[in-house]
Amino acid sequence: MLKINHIEKTFDNLVALANVSLNIEKGEFFGLLGPNGAGKTTLMNIIIGYLQPDIGTITVDDEIIMYEDLEMRKKIGYVPQDISLYLELSAYQNLIIFGKLYGLGKNELESKIDEVLELVQLTDRKKDLVKEFSGGMKRRLNLAVSLLHDPQILLCDEPTVGVDPQSRNAIFDMLTKLNQKGKTILYTTHYMEEAERLCSRLAIIDHGKIITQGTLLDLINQLDQKETIKIQKTAHTKDKIDSINNLGHVTEYDFYYELLPKEENSQHSTIFKHFETLNIPSQFIEISRASLEDVFLNLTGRSLRD
């Protein structure tokens, strides 16, 4: 449905996007994961026709999106990274203003407003000024505005930045519902947990390049180690790190060590036996499945949060 073909974009001497290609199917919840400054927002800006690519094309249902393609924008809903609302107006006034710009008639607009307010659970606050809303409520309204014209594709550019966990979960639920109803969603984030939780397929972007893409399982299967072992930093474990090093590659974090076991030590029984000989109690040990963080680390040598 949404095809991104060999997009390149440079700002002065900075390469923001280098030969980016993605193919997002209808009804898919596609994640674009990458650290800050990786080029996620630039790609979003090009998809919605806010920026012109230097090279490459973007198509929706095989139709090329041109710069300032107003008709194509009606097919796309965009949830910006920032709260893009008139704070001195009420939620209802915001929805009226933006809805009219999408060309909705009075009756249609009124019913869409009711619908989206219900979806984002702000019906009882529609007359209140947006500036009086909490951060989470503003984010939800930000999402509601993007849904007024019932777009086929929803672009969400880090829509949960600065949001409390409760509101974040609410937004996740809303997006999941929308996806279940058939909306195609492209979701950018630098939180691997969000990508893992929401996206059926995803791509990882770094320094403007797509470094890998596929389902979560595809990406994790690229790793030699599918599991990691976390060992809490305690008085029991601190002086035993040299011995643990023999089991595989150890990375030290603030509160724990992360062990990626060598192939010959991949059996849990081998590892636990070794810990037992080192007198490390099992409550300090946690085995977890490899995550997107590990995929990113494996591909770039850096953490997503670096």
Added chain:
Amino acid sequence: MKTIYNLVVKDIIRFLNDKPAVLLTFIVPMVLIVIFGSIFGGSGSPRGKVNIILVNESNTPVSRILEARLDSAKSLRIVKKYLPENGKDSLKFTETVAKEYVRTGKISAAVVMPEDFFTDTSAALKFKFYYDPKNEIESSIIQGQMQQTIMTQVPRLIPFLMQRRAIDFIGNDSTAMFAQSLGGILETYFDVPADSFVQSLTKIDTTELTQTVADDSSEENQMFGNFVKFESEQLVGKEVSNPGLTRSVGGWAIMFLLFSLTGAATSLFEEKQEGTLKRLLCMPVNRSQILWSKYIYTMSLGVVQLFVLFVFSWLFFGVDVFSNLPNLFVVVVASAAAAVSFGMLITSVAKTINQANGISTLVILVMSAVGGSWFPVTLFPDWMQAISKVTLTYWSVEAFLQVLWRQAPFTAIIPNVLILLTFAFLINAYALVRFKNGKVF
């Protein structure tokens, strides 16, 4: 103490990093001081020269001498010739043309020394003074300078004029007898030659007239006033009920219009900061539509603002805004169009809202001062008068004066309106291109 020191340093660093604040704190006052200093010299008297037409139809030695004195007057620039429409050669002003020039606002005053300014039988000097008190300060300067120039010369003519008056009252023979008798007495008792005295009463010494006489006291002036017939005629604004406000309301209006409309135009920066501009640009809305909508909204705001201001002036101060309403509307629209364009220009060249606010405040204050919102431009030095003509304030203020003060017809405001609209068109085209190409936001 160190904490306070560190806090002070913090404020200094923040201030120096805020370029618009630095600009407003130091540059704006300096620029205004230069402007005020150019208008009011060290003594506090105006420096600029005020144009005034002089028509000398008399061609007597006395009129020629007074003409020469007025030519060298510090505060006046005497204009004697004009270029007729479709004419190549300039012609000498006649009384009729001079009056028309004053009436249409091309010049503020005209002095005519008519043919009977000083005839063989005149007992007083006769002047005609036509003026348009469109600005109080300017009128005071003209009248003051005229009075000073004429009154310092009149005392030299007093004996001669007294002789003429005496002839009127007691006849030629009696006057001659009186002069001879008085001359005899003076010769006998004061050793003054009688012939010389009689000559002083009957002949004008033009060399004496060219010598400057110290300023006369008001009492003397009053006496001399009997020897000067000043026929003053106010050609414009006689029916204006509130001359002071009518003259100045246009200047203040355009200044506040510039402030409010520039603020409204630069609100695009606020929309950018709030993220709503980007949201709009991600909707079925293009950049030109956003710019035009901002232009139309801001201009409508300006038109409404000016009409509210004028209606308020009418309600509370009796300024006549309805007699020439269609033309006032044209000037209001043209001024608002130019003011919004100025805001668009600032928006298209500034990179941040702070920068836009700093630049606009500086430019608006300077334009208001130089363009005639605060003082009549005729008080400025020549170089500043030349600069004033490149400000939109000047053309707007002059247009408001035409419609409110002079109740001028549409033809009189065409040049001003055309200049304001051309300014608006050119600036908008520039801003539109920059905005459309994404160079602004």
